[in-house]
Amino acid sequence: MNRIQELTTIVNGMAPADLRLYYQGGDQRSFWEGIQRSGDYEQDISEIREEGERLLSVPNPPLTYDLFTRFARQGTRLDYEKVYFERRLRLNTFALLTLLEPDKEAYRTALQEMIWSICDEYTWCLPAHLNAESPGGIKGTIDLFSAETGFTLSEIRVLLRGHLPSLLISRIGEEVEERLFIPFLRREHGWETATHNWSAVCAGSIGSAALLLMESGESLAKVLLKTERCMDYYLQGFGADGACLEGLGYWNYGFGYFVYYADLLRKRSRGALDWFLAEKVSRIALFQQKCFLGGKAVVNFSDSHPESTVHIGLSHYLAGLYADFESPPQSLRSGYRDDHCSRWAPALRNLIWRNPLLEGSDWEEASYYLPDAQWLISRSSHGGEVYAFAAKGGSNGEPHNHNDLGHFILYGAGEAWCSDLGCGEYTAEYFGEGRYGYDCNGSQGHSVPIIDGHVQREGSDSAAVVLEAVTGKAVDRLRLELTSAYRVPALRAFTRTLEWNKKGHRPELTLSDRFTFDSPPGSLVERIVTRIQPELVLIDGRRVVMLRGENREQLKAKDSIPERPSSINNRQGLLIRYDNELVEPELTSHVFRDHFGKEAAWYAVDFNVKAPGLHANIDFKFQFI
Structure with missing residues (x-):
């Protein structure tokens, strides 16, 4: 039959x-x-x-x-x-x-x-x-x-x-x-x-x-x-x-x-x-x-x-x-x-289909690694607040694709600090040849590097190789080889390691990028994407990028760099620490049209490598305050 x-x-x-x-x-x-x-x-x-x-x-x-x-x-x-x-x-x-x-x-x-x-x-x-x-x-x-x-x-x-x-x-x-x-x-x-x-x-x-x-x-x-x-x-x-x-x-x-x-x-x-x-x-x-x-x-x-x-x-x-x-x-x-x-x-x-007897509850603390998608997701509670981290490998030939290999999201205490812009307004061009000119789709709108002026390229041949994926009670880690995402002739290797440490009073993210070139690139930029307006502050004589929560005060002198601002008080914030001798931060604002056709602001924190050479080892720490 x-x-x-x-x-x-x-x-x-x-x-x-x-x-x-x-x-x-x-x-x-x-x-x-x-x-x-x-x-x-x-x-x-x-x-x-x-x-x-x-x-x-x-x-x-x-x-x-x-x-x-x-x-x-x-x-x-x-x-x-x-x-x-x-x-x-x-x-x-x-x-x-x-x-x-x-x-x-x-x-x-x-x-x-x-x-x-x-x-x-x-x-x-x-x-x-x-x-x-x-x-x-x-x-x-x-x-x-x-x-x-x-x-x-x-x-x-x-x-x-x-x-x-x-x-x-x-x-x-x-x-x-x-x-x-x-x-x-x-x-x-x-x-x-x-x-x-x-x-x-x-x-x-x-x-x-x-x-x-x-x-x-x-x-x-x-x-x-x-x-x-x-x-x-x-x-x-x-x-x-x-x-x-x-x-x-x-x-x-x-x-x-x-x-x-x-x-x-x-x-x-x-x-x-x-x-x-x-x-x-x-x-x-x-x-x-x-x-x-x-x-x-x-x-x-x-x-x-x-x-x-x-x-x-x-x-x-x-x-x-x-x-x-x-x-x-x-x-x-x-x-x-x-x-x-x-x-x-x-x-x-x-x-x-609703069952009133199922009251439900907040999501449990958990760490997940999804090996086929190459997504790592971690969610934990600290001091009564939920903190979470997610990062991805995969390929740039996925359904509703964004060019986003190595991209990550950082969340804590009700705020998305390092963001994914999500979907933009659907138009003919959005699903046409101009798709990756839209910031929400191209890698320029994601927390990934711009190498010698090159953003990531679309296509299934731009694919991450997972070198390590670990989920544990104290630490979650994802290490990716991402060289194929960039069509940069001089780029020999690019690996990214994201380590989410959950042991302290609040969790901390360490981002480590390693680059090897056949010849020095003209430029190397590490980009972090956020929907929160960033600020430059001095802490212990070192420059630090600060993001403040929704109730953050606006700086009175926007062109100045305040020393350890007392206005932090008990409000939630995020510090991005970096090597002041190695990179120079640049803060820029941008706008994209969201899925509903409304203009939405986003910010790029660009860390420009001062003197790119044949090798570059760049580390960042993301600390909640």
Whole structure:
């Protein structure tokens, strides 16, 4: 029996696609009445209701021709996407409010209008993902958001079937069939073999929609077969360590949609098809608890945000599957408005998958080395404050790649002192030839050297070699050979050692770089990146770079170097100590456009080697005060 025959047999014996997929015993009304009586959901419901009242008072924004064509004309995305996601927010909000208050006509009417409006959209894809010359044309293209939209409408149809007229029920089925199922089965799409979030989100959404809408055993089996292949490719993008190279945000996204699909598949197949039994899946599930530094601060290598919340529903679901999954503290719960893309699947599951009995707790002290990703992450508590350190090797040919081999993040007492800028504003050029001209992507915006005027080069041939990776109770250490990251003819060798010493009252980081050249370089610059404005101070007659916490006082005389400033008092700070005879510090300010199109400041602390020779041994100490 071949695989399609096996799947057809399973499909023919599947459980019905009804409310029992979502609620114990299929009792939807009792669930929603129950959470309204429970104080555990008070904040969630309040946020949804507030958003509903706001949206009832404003018109549904149109997706105009002008907005649709701006990406082609200008390369900008945010104008169209702001309206697109506002429309998804309206759909989600009125659907959830109808579930909460099924007898309120205003919500039900608004939901029906929103379903009709979204079914009327020319395409559910974003313009940035469209190519009219692709084999399927615009109408045959499936992207992340078209797949999500189809999944959303399919799920709303199942959950609210009794509150939707037959015309909308049939139209949802027709639109999803036309926009997703037919093009998915008719041809292969580029994302089907992607080893990153696209394969999971697109295939997971289509597979989920098919599990909810499709009645034909043969057709559903064909969708499940293609989806199975896509999920295999998605999982290939992870090493045995379970690390998501795209960062925690894309773990939430890609792995989230993998889980939403796997859950529906397991339930409908009565356990015959269960992705959660795979050992690699269990390791991927543990990635979240390894990424948090302290508070909302996360290891944000790649196109990831410096801070993150958690999908509490997804977290509680995984905690119910895996004994070593750490349930996060409630303080990290993502609010209803937090997702600027207004995704239905996590918003719903933040309610129906939430377990009020799982209170969660702060992340445990731990040190992790992820050998496939070549990430070292350490988190510890000192004097009631959390301090953390993260560094990476890897390659410069990763998904959502940044040129950042040897880069590190330093966190302590609520501040990210040495930072990763994270993701910038997504534009055509951001994913085009100019990608590494953006500071947040190129190595010029990372804490790595600039060697003889050269920054790191992109590509999988720019790869770190791990010489040593140690995690211990007292010391964590990562030593990397990074020569291939730079195309500097005279560079013979470059190694970087990062040692995180946790033994003292506060931890201390030592950075040691070793360079060997065939001929002296014209320049050698050690760059440290921070979002905190740096200062030069004198301590015991030696220059030191100081970073002060959020409440730091501004220096009255910016051009002077103060001697041991008394204004330090008890405020948190970081000192960067260096050899005054070997390097000369230079402090510069910069601006980049963040993911939301806003200008954000960052600072470069450049240590210029005064007389570069054939060898350079450069050491820095980072001390918390």
